[in-house]
Amino acid sequence: MQKIRVLVANRPRLMRDLVLATIGEQPDIEVVGETKDEAEITELVERLRPDYLIVALDEPEIRPGLCGFLLGRYPQMKILAVAPERNSSIFYWAFVDIRTKRVETSELGILNVLRSKAELVEI
Amino acid sequence: MAVATDNICVFILAENRLLREALTRLLSKKSDIRVVGASAFSPQVVEQISAAAPDVLLSDSTAVALSDLQLIPEVRGAVPGLKVVMIGMEAEPETFLRAIHDGVVGYVLKDASAMEVAAAVRSVAGDEAVCPPTLCLALFRHLATQRSQAPNFHFKHNLGLTRREQQLVQMIGRGLTNKEIASQLNLSEQTVKNHVHRMLHKVGASDRLAAVELCRSQGIFT
Numbered sequence: 334m335q336k337i338r339v340l341v342a343n344r345p346r347l348m349r350d351l352v353l354a355t356i357g358e359q360p361d362i363e364v365v366g367e368t369k370d371e372a373e374i375t376e377l378v379e380r381l382r383p384d385y386l387i388v389a390l391d392e393p394e395i396r397p398g399l400c401g402f403l404l405g406r407y408p409q410m411k412i413l414a415v416a417p418e419r420n421s422s423i424f425y426w427a428f429v430d431i432r433t434k435r436v437e438t439s440e441l442g443i444l445n446v447l448r449s450k451a452e453l454v455e456i
Numbered sequence: 457m458a459v460a461t462d463n464i465c466v467f468i469l470a471e472n473r474l475l476r477e478a479l480t481r482l483l484s485k486k487s488d489i490r491v492v493g494a495s496a497f498s499p500q501v502v503e504q505i506s507a508a509a510p511d512v513l514l515s516d517s518t519a520v521a522l523s524d525l526q527l528i529p530e531v532r533g534a535v536p537g538l539k540v541v542m543i544g545m546e547a548e549p550e551t552f553l554r555a556i557h558d559g560v561v562g563y564v565l566k567d568a569s570a571m572e573v574a575a576a577v578r579s580v581a582g583d584e585a586v587c588p589p590t591l592c593l594a595l596f597r598h599l600a601t602q603r604s605q606a607p608n609f610h611f612k613h614n615l616g617l618t619r620r621e622q623q624l625v626q627m628i629g630r631g632l633t634n635k636e637i638a639s640q641l642n643l644s645e646q647t648v649k650n651h652v653h654r655m656l657h658k659v660g661a662s663d664r665l666a667a668v669e670l671c672r673s674q675g676i677f678t
Contacts, residue, residue, distance in 0.1 A: 347567065437473065438473060442473075
């Protein structure tokens, strides 16, 4: 079975640890890289070509720009922006234009997003 | 059945579900920590925490944002000996200082690792305080400010003088003798002397005129 490849780029260390704790032990998910440095994200995406990128939604105003840029360049990838303080995170994917969907900031919310890959790539 | 008593019992109070779930998962892996409950904020949460009787409450900073509700002080009142560790989402001195004021003894930021959160739980359980270095300066400055304001604050609260003693010091300031004061207040002269003696002791003055000057300079009366 091909694993779901995830790059974890949450800058706040605690949220990164919690996301890794959530997905790190799942048999169908592979963490292909992690970084706290957002300047490295594009380079890592280019090199690792993950299925999913997980970033922090702690600066909501800059997220649409970053996600739009990345999805324009890597439309096959999907992005989950996890909010550390809210119960609602944002899922970004490309579908002619950029689509977003709110998902619950929870372990199940994150895993559901990652595992719904097949359904969501129907574009 | 013997029950292990050396585990640190932790209750996780966080609005964010991921924080609750993943912290529970991570802390439960530690052999010396037992998560006895986890909850978001609700009107019943004090009861829930009280029933779980944790040693340590691990909370996100929403509890401070809700400080008007006095949640942390109420929980501390309900669970004697409870230590509170807070996860601050931002390194804001104001939030940090409000947390300390509410009785929080451990503070970690979202840039802390999960290991550091566990270490903070252990530290407060061992009667230590935990404070991020970036916020220590804010604490020192705050205390220094408090100190420099302390005499004023103290005097504004009348140095612990009773209403009668405050009344006396004002009458002394108007130049009345003990006998005159006794007459005006319908007290015996000895009672007035006793009041004056206690008042001098409280303000730390050597004589009645020094006490008047001290109280006047600090605005207890003009």
